[in-house]
Amino acid sequence: MVDLQSQYEKIRDEVNAGIQEVIDSATFIKGGKVVEFQKNLETYLGVKHVIPVGNGTDALQIALMALGLQPGDEVITPTFTFIATAEVVALLGLTPVLVDVNYDTFNISVEAVKKAITPRTKAIVPVHLFGQNADMEAILKLAKEHNLYVVEDACQSIGSVYTFENGKKMQSGCMGDIGCTSFFPSKNLGCYGDGGAIFTNNDELAKKMRIIANHGMETRYYHDVVGVNSRLDSMQAAVLDVKLKHLDEYILARQTAADFYDKAFANNPKIEIPVRNAHSTHVFHQYTLRFDSAQRPLLQKALEEKGIPAMIYYPVPLHLQKAYKNERYKEGDFPIAEKLCDCVLSLPMHTELSEEQLRFIVDNVDLVIC
Ligand SMILES: *Cc1c(COP(=O)(O)O)cnc(C)c1O
Numbered sequence: 001m002v003d004l005q006s007q008y009e010k011i012r013d014e015v016n017a018g019i020q021e022v023i024d025s026a027t028f029i030k031g032g033k034v035v036e037f038q039k040n041l042e043t044y045l046g047v048k049h050v051i052p053v054g055n056g057t058d059a060l061q062i063a064l065m066a067l068g069l070q071p072g073d074e075v076i077t078p079t080f081t082f083i084a085t086a087e088v089v090a091l092l093g094l095t096p097v098l099v100d101v102n103y104d105t106f107n108i109s110v111e112a113v114k115k116a117i118t119p120r121t122k123a124i125v126p127v128h129l130f131g132q133n134a135d136m137e138a139i140l141k142l143a144k145e146h147n148l149y150v151v152e153d154a155c156q157s158i159g160s161v162y163t164f165e166n167g168k169k170m171q172s173g174c175m176g177d178i179g180c181t182s183f184f185p186s187k188n189l190g191c192y193g194d195g196g197a198i199f200t201n202n203d204e205l206a207k208k209m210r211i212i213a214n215h216g217m218e219t220r221y222y223h224d225v226v227g228v229n230s231r232l233d234s235m236q237a238a239v240l241d242v243k244l245k246h247l248d249e250y251i252l253a254r255q256t257a258a259d260f261y262d263k264a265f266a267n268n269p270k271i272e273i274p275v276r277n278a279h280s281t282h283v284f285h286q287y288t289l290r291f292d293s294a295q296r297p298l299l300q301k302a303l304e305e306k307g308i309p310a311m312i313y314y315p316v317p318l319h320l321q322k323a324y325k326n327e328r329y330k331e332g333d334f335p336i337a338e339k340l341c342d343c344v345l346s347l348p349m350h351t352e353l354s355e356e357q358l359r360f361i362v363d364n365v366d367l368v369i370c
Helices: 004-025 032-045 056-066 084-091 110-116 136-146 203-213 234-245 247-265 293-305 335-343 355-368
Strands: 049-053 074-078 095-099 121-124 149-153 161-163 169-171 178-182 196-200 287-290 344-347
Touching: 004 032, 004 234, 032 049, 032 196, 032 234, 049 056, 049 203, 056 084, 056 149, 056 178, 056 196, 056 203, 074 084, 084 095, 095 110, 110 136, 121 136, 136 149, 196 203, 234 247, 247 287, 247 355, 293 335, 293 344, 293 355, 335 344
Parallel strands: 074 095, 074 121, 121 149, 149 178
Antiparallel strands: 049 196, 161 169, 178 196, 287 344
């Protein structure tokens, strides 16, 4: 699905020098490299605060911890996403309220959010799934009307740009109260281990989140709140600082591959290609097709025989996962998410795809879905 070796070959000298610098300085935790990367990412995103943390799941957890929510408070999030989003809500004793998504964009349905709001609702966590921003204009408006926090799960969408009705452009993860991202190796900006970051323009929330991520302490060994231990280490920051310089190039490479797929599949009436939202650029963390669910196992098998990886993101919506099943939800409650789980398939998508590889993948898909 990804080709991190070929990508590394092109930046080997820069990355190795960065890592060597960290080893020579022996500042492995909270070193200068982390601050350097933090500043560079703040500049890239045009956001006031970047708080580097241990991974994307921690980023979401720390964000929710900073909002001062009480047990039982409700947090609305889509049922078609990676588990981390709802996991941290449940872990903190909050109530995940799941809602359906839009068939076209895979992203949270604003109509569904509207219907799910109750007096206990405190926050909305939209997920910018597969690299395209959710309908943030409508979500922010709704949140304002109901006095709700918005925490963006931008783990798949770093670098995606959203355009508001008034023409204002903003980076994914920098529009709500807080945004969270992951630097997991296969993410669009990935390190060589685990990593993540939190974004905010709110000084007070930034301060709180820095304290929470550092054992709840501001002054050493004085703990004012219950915190966690979550930090990006210096070696990962060194890798990320190099890759950040190439992020726009990487995004372009993904978009070029997506354009190739789009054009090639446009002639196939049995395949629905990803729909691009007019208000957001798409950074294609995943390139996800939809087609007749009966054919999916056949296609997966045929591709596997040709050595072409293809993955189902995601096979089961959150409301039907064993850990999240409860009296609130049953099969049929979120028909769009359930249908998507049956009919989606993601093709290889990364920065190093050649036209020859893309052609080979397309031809093999067309052989089965016809
Ligand atoms: C990857 C991902 C996460 C979690 O990030 P980790 O760094 O793996 O903890 C959360 N939400 C979404 C949508 C993701 O894709």
